Every structure is written in C-alpha cells, then in structure tokens.
C-alpha cells in the first residue's frame with residue numbers, strides 16, 4: 001500500500017502570470033478560514049486585503065491596519081485553503097519607507113502565513129521596491145489607480161482618470177511596476193477607457209475592481225458581493241443577500257429563545273440509564 005497521499009497543488013504565480021489575455025482570472029478577498037474554503041472552489045487566487053480593517057473591524061479607512069492583523073487573517077485563509085494562490089496585502093506603513101523595510105515585512109508575512117505573494121499599493125514610486133522584493137524571492141502583486149491607503153492625500157476614495165490628461169501617469173505607473181517584476185496588477189476605481197489602455201500597455205494580467213471588463217481578471221470584496229454590507233461602491237454587483245439571510249436566522253433564534261421553542265429535546269443531553 002502506498003503511503004503517499006495525493007498532494008493538491010496550489011495555483012502558482014507563473015500560472016496567474018500566464019493568464020494574460022486568456023480566460024478571465026477570478027478572485028475575491030477572504031479574511032476567514034471558512035469563507036476562504038468555499039471561495040477557493042471557484043477562485044484562482046484569494047486576497048487577504050487590508051480592506052479587512054474596514055469590513056471586519058469597523059475602521060474608517062485602511063490606514064490604521066496593523067501588520068499583525070494582516071498576518072493573523074493571512075494565517076486563517078492559508079489554513080482554510082488547499083488550492084488557491086493566497087496573496088496578503090502589505091498594510092500602510094509597512095513597506096513605503098525603503099526596499100529593505102518592505103523586504104523585512106514581506107518576508108515576515110510570508111514566513112508567518114505561508115502565503116505565496118504579497119500586494120502593495122503604488123506605481124512608479126514603488127517600482128524599485130517591487131524589483132527589490134521580486135529579485136529576492138517575494139512575488140509582488142501591484143495595485144494602482146484608486147489606492148485606498150492614500151485616502152488622506154486624495155481626500156476620499158476617488159475614481160481616477162476622469163480627466164484624460166491624467167491617463168499618461170496611470171499608464172506609466174502600470175508599466176513601471178510590470179517592468180519591475182510584478183506578476184499582476186490590481187487596477188482599482190478607474191474609468192473604462194483607462195483600464196483598457198493599462199491592460200493593453202503591460203504584459204502581465206490586470207485584475208480589475210471598479211475598472212470594467214477590459215481587465216484580465218476581476219476581484220471584489222467578498223462581503224460586498226455577498227450582500228452582507230448595506231452600502232457598497234457603485235462597482236459592486238450584489239450576487240447574494242447574505243445580510244438579510246443572517247438577520248432572518250437571528251430573528252428566528254431570538255423568537256424561539258423567548259418563547260422557549262428552543263432548545264428542543266434534540267438539543268438537550270440526557271442522563272445515562274442504569
């Protein structure tokens with residue numbers, strides 16, 4: 001009898017990179033082991049996004065998210081999955097200072113969580129860091145357009161590229177990170193013709209969120225597309241009504257507790273018969 005167990009291989013970075021111009025790449029954010037296990041049945045990669053600070057922890061932006069929180073949720077998602085590539089976001093303040101700061105924290109994220117790649121925000125200004133990490137064994141997913149960690153500079157979460165004269169800079173950002181070795185680029189919150197131009201300008205996949213179907217793949221915050229959050233950005237399509245389903249179940253539970261309809265005999269332990 002063979003003692004070898006069948007190993008389920010995770011999707012790899014080169015496999016994602018090779019999907020440029022092919023079948024759209026499917027991805028979602030994931031913050032917990034159980035939802036990640038469901039999502040990986042249908043997704044090519046899962047992102048432990050720093051949006052978790054807002055979605056799970058009630059923060060007003062992603063600026064306050066600590067590295068430890070990213071590591072904690074990264075571990076949960078890696079433990080809960082077998083097949084999907086897992087990317088963990090580098091939080092604000094953990095990588096911008098220097099390439100060596102970025103390497104130290106990215107290596108910590110990878111060692112602690114066993115994820116396959118990290119994501120960081122920024123275009124041309126982060127190209128040197130993207131190259132530094134990639135050359136040292138850390139795959140990097142870049143993130144351009146609307147970069148939420150810069151909310152205090154932008155004065156909110158503002159759609160980018162509404163003025164045509166700004167397109168050049170976004171396209172240069174995409175080229176800079178792709179040439180520096182990023183294996184994919186998240187393009188967030190940009191007008192459709194710009195998303196199209198960015199996708200055509202680089203030879204690695206673009207992963208769109210609020211960036212139209214021109215991109216090589218799509219990502220959404222899982223809670224948004226499930227219909228768990230009341231307010232969602234315009235670019236979200238709600239594919240479910242999970243918030244309503246949770247409320248219905250909790251209301252029924254409360255009613256059953258108050259009327260003593262729950263627990264029922266099936267939910268109660270019995271004494272051993274002598």
Ligand SMILES: Nc1nc(=O)c2c([nH]1)NC[C@@H]1CN(c3ccc(C(=O)N[C@@H](CCC(=O)O)C(=O)O)cc3)CN21
Pocket residue numbers: 050051054055062146148157158159189221224229232233234235
């Ligand atoms: N739940 C959730 N979903 C997300 O997609 C998400 C987060 N949180 N947190 C981190 C960032 C922030 N994101 C956001 C948040 C708000 C808008 C927003 O208010 N957009 C306006 C457009 C404003 C404009 O046109 O300038 C909208 O009406 O959709 C966009 C992206 C995307 N990310």
Ligand SMILES: CC(C)C(=O)C(=O)O
Pocket residue numbers: 029047048049050051052089143186188209219220221
């Ligand atoms: C919205 C996605 C792309 C993200 O960066 C996040 O979840 O933090």
